Amino acid sequence: MKSLVLHHERCTGCSLCELICGLAHFKENNPKKSAIHIERKFPVPGAFEVHVCNQCGRCKEVCPTEAIIERDGVYLIDPGKCTFCGICIDECPLDVLFTHKDLSYPIKCDLCGECIQVCTPEAIHWSK
Amino acid sequence: MYGYGGKVIRIDLTKKKIEKKELDPSLAKEWLGGRGFIAKILYDEIPQGTDPLSPENKLIIATGPLSGTFWPSAAKIVFGTKSPLTGGYGDSNLGGFLMAELKFAGYDMIVLEGASREPLYLYIDDDTLELRDANPYWGKGALVTEVELKREIGEAFQIAAIGPAGENRVRYANINHEYGRQSGRCGMGAVMGSKGLKAIAVHGTRGISLYDPDGLIQITKAALQHITHQPYFKRFRLYGTTDITDWCQGMGVLPTKNFMFGDYEKEEKLAPEPMRKRILVRDKACFACPLNCANYTFSKKYGTYIDGPEYETIGMLGSNLLLDDIEEVQYLNTLCDDYGMDTIAFGGTVAFTMECIEKGILKQSDLDGIDLRFGNFEAIQTILKKIAYQEGIGKILAEGSKAMAERLGQKSEHFAIQVKGLDFSAYECRGAPAMLLSFMTSDIGAQHTRSWAIVQDMDMGRDSIEGRAKLVKELQTLRPLMEMFGVCRFPWLEVKLDFGEYVKAFNAVTGLGYSKEKLFQISEKVWNLTRAFWVREMKDFGRKYDLPPGRVYEPMPSGPAKGLHLTEEKVNRMLDEYYEFRGWDQNGIPTEAKLRELGLEQVAEDLRKMNKI
Incomplete structure (x- = not known):
């Protein structure tokens, strides 16, 4: 079975995954409606962590x-x-079940893989 | 309107009054956004002769229709004001995440006027708009303020803050965001400080409406494919702007010792690969950016984290001050950011002062005893603090290199490396005439981003001026559209994403159906309006404001550009041709015919009444 593999150290925090997730599932340009979430640990230690359902x-x-x-x-x-x-x-x-004030149910990853297509640093990919 | 948040925030800080207004659709259609909005509002609303640091000046913060959308590097917001450094039109764009957050809260623009006696910060959380007490933050660094304000109101907020330099109205103070990104130029931070505004904090949860979401998804996915298959993509995402350091050294355009030289014998210590090995923590991106040009670094020696240094800072604080340790540059970068000061103008002003000392125009005793020699790292730190707090000699340096040269005389203007009061970005131009013409004619002063023409210079013959005026005018027409759309230029500039794709994206977002020609016409209109602003504000505005410092006429003494230089005849011929391409008169004033052709009839009337045309 397919699953997402995350390389947190490659993430650059660009939000393209969050953007496409919102667009693909809600037809809305709104990264706040996303099933994937990037945590930003700045200024110290200066790292990103990707949060998504497994x-x-x-x-x-x-x-x-x-x-x-x-x-x-x-x-x-x-x-x-x-x-x-x-x-x-x-x-x-x-x-990794996220909420948005417009929605009356949690946002959860359905493994559509849209985020993989736009992740240029290849921080997310399919398991082999 | 598709692509726009739809609302504008107007704040009078004197009265502590906040108004939420609908975005005027005709403003969007005719001026697009970003610096288009800023040019229009500054021209229309700021009374002629306004003191930039008075309550009557306005600080405008404007996104574009693409800011915050699913488009590569849709990550720009533009700050604009009547510049306290130059006295003319000023704007300066900022990357990071602020632009997207403001759009997600539903706003396209913030217009600030007046001045508060008590320090305040602006709090925006979707529909909630408040001016809050900033006493706990006043006096603190911009970086520290960002950390502490997020701790107080939440990590989800995006923050833009000034440091002590802005509070103390240093004329090249800037506005910081995201631990090392700035609206860096023209003194935006001084204006924000003069209004008593310490910070802006924004959080939004809404989406941006799109005219054709499926179309945009398709165009953007194709653009991302294009970008990731470009040969330069892999290298640029590793080094970002620092990658140009070696190239500048090789071409002899790396500013060294106040632009006396174009190469630095110790450049290899500032070069991109050793820098990455020594201090890189993380590759970092702005909103929606596949290029992640930011180098987030940590200096073990000084214990400082910062997004940077960028190439411009390496040039202006490294080679130009004769500092050869990348950790010293990183540390000064961090200090400048925390004090909230433009590294380019600071580097330019300090280098100018150092040359004044070498030439005996200033003595150590004039400098409160500071031994401000080239390469003296300790002295540079001391003077930085004095500038930020306007202490002693710091008061004089806080005015900028042009004002200092006017005060000191003794032909020091010859080596005050600026145009219109704005210091050169880090390109030595004696063997780069198009870059020089770009600095001369840029509508904010000598800033590189208006038309970055230095690569073309190398292909066009470095001692020739042929074709430069046309090139610069064309770049100055395309490039500013990026800051009207609200996007970064790098996908277009660095990995050759065709401008036609930007036009498609603009139309997919807005539904306005504009052609490239129509967009270029709007851009030209904005350029003429900012020029008219200068004409209106400066009694004697004309060609002399476009002339470079005398240093460009000295032959380069050594290095790859050895012997190259401009002459007054060549500089004036470039201007003749440039004015011709622009449809301006030979003193560089827009003609009535040109203004009317662009739909700027009222501007033509205004200038006519002032006997300027």
């Missing part, structure tokens, strides 16, 4: 409304069934 499936286990389904190893949120209770967000081991 499809562990913990969210599905804890969801009380069965709003999260698994398809070919990818966990997807059904906004129609989600009550935005926040349990999956709290339970996520990597803290």
